[in-house]
Amino acid sequence: MFKILQKTVSTGTVTVNYPAEPAKISERFRGRPSFDFDKWKDARPAADVCPTGAISLSDNDESRNVTVDYGLCVFCGLCAEASSDQAVRVTQEFALATSDRRNLVFTAEYTLNADRTHGGLRKVDRRLVDAETDVESLGQKARDTIQKILGRSLAIREVDAGSCNGCELEIVALNNPVHDIERFGIHFVASPRHADMLLVTGPVTRNMELALLKTHRAMAEPKVVVAVGACGISGGIFGENYASLGSVDKVLPVDVYIPGCPPRPQALLHGILLAVGRLAERLHTDRAG
């Protein structure tokens, strides 16, 4: 007993204070690749190496449409390595969760030179992923919502609808003493009946479709659904095939998407807090209505 106490005391507090303070992450962490569309002289090398098709091209004779979909991105950094023009950079950004799937997609249109490199940038549509990433206030708001509206606790039911278990590892890590999601009053629960939020990972397999639907149906209103990771958002590297339906939103209405492969715990937390906001809105309309 004494030994246990001693160990506990000597370890001290290890819990981080994200998002009230910025996350301390290794400078080696690979986050969102950023694209300097003005500078980008050729998108082909990046598209060639991109393992999931997050960068895709459609060319015609004199122009090229480039699509970058962060919902498919696994943050491998290969696009940055492959692009010689410094236009693609790996950043440390991870708080990319959004309630609008379209926010994760950038498009650019280039005129093409004779050698198929980019002539000029005709137009670019860059929805701001970080429109919703003022994480600090997000954290505060979510805390308030959980305190005042949800009776101090938010219950999450997690369903693995076909993942590789990578996302599960990070969701489990949310509960470790370092990330300690319970400090927000957020708990993972066993029964969907007690849950306010459904956190779904994986490309939804044909074999999990029904179980996922049933779990969702068993939850009381109001409820929110969060799609986790590249696979949950888009099917990821697995995509759609005879055994995989692909993205979660093929099966359920999704409120928040959390990019990553897997999303690191802070990214998950960011997305979950965002979803708390959505839940609060829904509670509000329910009550008002």
Next chain:
Amino acid sequence: MMTQAMSAMFEALRQKLGPQVQSVRADREDEIYLLLADADIRPITEHLRGQFGARLVTVFAEDRRATEGVFFNYYVFEQKGSAQYLIVQAPVRSDSLEFPSLSAELPAVNWQEREIQDWFGLKAAGHPNPRRVALHDNWPDVYPLRKDFPLETVLPPFEGERHIYRPAFGEGVLQVPVGPVHAGIIEPGHFNFAVAGEPILYLQLRMFYTHKGTEKLFEQLPIHKAVFLAESISGDSSFSHGTAFCQAIERAANIEVPLRGLVMRTILLELERICNHVGDIGAIATDVGFVIANAHASRLKETLVTLNEQLTGSRLLRGMVCVGGVRRSWDAAQLGALRSTVDSFAREFRDLISLIDRSESTRDRLEQTGVLRPDKARDLGIVGVGGRASGVDLDVRRDHPYAAYSRYSFRVPVYQAGDVWHRMQVRIDEVNESIGIVQNAMADGLRREFRVPVPPIPSDRCALSAVEGWRGEIIHWIRTGPDNHLERCKIKDPSLNNWPALVEAVQGNIIADFPVINKSFNLSYSGTDR
């Protein structure tokens, strides 16, 4: 390439089995293919097992109708004390589609033969339980790994039961279905317990809920992208599966990975092992109420995951291994972080273990719980941690050295008791050995190359690759195709071998102990289901 020893073996087999043994070829020194004239694998299996004590590692199939007019079954054997794999290649005729089952004598291949039935539409004649395993019962009759089945096929909605469980009879006998969605944050699968009061009479499993067409998908992706698919076979084994895959390509294309690349792979493979073992030790402690131990274990795991990120940019060690070596080398700061984290981890791990060792109640709960007897473990073909706790002395790192393992000495812990406590003990010992390996490897070959450029991958080459993941033996087998693509990629995660161990180990235990017994194996559903 035919060594003297090989021609002697070939002659001996010819004498014994006659013209059924058609030819032998060595694709590389440790990978020998023996072609049979027909699908009858029984005589040679009996001979190899009886005369040489060989172990059947894995069984899988390939659709070669387009090029050779037949399917092939491949039976991979290994022999204690030899680093060679002997791969018996047995044609299965496309008109009869039948091959004789080995499952009655060798329960270890029960699921694998059924997988061949489900995915290729071949028939394992004489299989004691030929029901579907890899496709659920409500699937139409499709054979996804046949070449004429397109990956993107959209199947109609499923109807009917996914699986009919054997009924349980007897007074007071109840069936308790659990899953596929479980209470905790874990992967999906269905468990059907037959219980008499508290004790579990038997357990039936329904897996493959997370089947996502992975092996088929490997046939469509260019090799450099397929590396990322390999990393997603089982997320907790990203680096092991990624390495197994890259090794297979390197073997097929005769690419020699330079020393520092091999050393760095070794270090990262061991970090993956340490990380998962520590997590499991904590999880086992939680399941018997020792929450403080888990708090420490999960904190320790977090420091390792943070180190992973410093070393590879990814907490799961993703995006680091590549065909030809590893993608980046480490600078002084990274090496410093590696050294200091591993050193302080070693100290803290000792503290954690002494906490657990002092907890009488923990030991009480775990000893003699979930026992897998050594004879059962051997018969069922159990590998990895679960095997070594039950007397199965296998470890790919020692038996078929890869990466830089032959440069370091380490001990392979083996126990006979086969209970949860000893499965934990194997992990504890292995963590200590892994710390030693990492410390020895850190500065090894520091100034040497870590990566070679990769030439175009030649077509129609086969290669087997094996890695001792933290769970156990991982096998990848590939046949390359044109344009940097694969014709076939077989994945065997150790979980596939080990589910029957769980079924065996829970019998007679109370249902309340199921979680901790399950945790002590900690198998990958995704690795199983692919």
